[in-house]
Amino acid sequence: MSEFIYGVIDYIIFPLYLVFVFLSIQIWFLWKDVDKEKFKFRLLVSQSFFRKNSVFVFSFSTFFMLREFEFIEVYSGIFDMMALISIVLFTYSWYSTLKPFAVRKILPREFKSDKRYH
Secondary structure: OHHHHHHHHHHHHHHHHHHHHHHHHHHHHHHHHEOOOOOOHHHHHOHHHHHHHHHHHHHHHHHHHHOOOHHHHHHHHHHHHHHHHHHHHHHHHHHHHHHHHEOOOOOOHHHOOOHHHO
């Protein structure tokens, strides 16, 4: 029975890694397009944003450290999954905060046609 549970946890962990990588790349692309004048750092220092991110980081570090104790080794896969869920929620929080401040260009400069090449 426990092998079945660990199999299910493995099938949950892999897509969570993919979501984490996707959100991290999206944050990286968004940061280049963020209008720095409109983006106020007061938003990042607001109590709710700071508290929410602190809870995510604390839960990630707690779950990550708990899996190393020998008497809890049986549940290490569950703690791995919970740590990954908390870091995915952390990246999603940053993505949803940065998205409204990103100024999207219609087409990147590399895709625009240039008359001198024709």
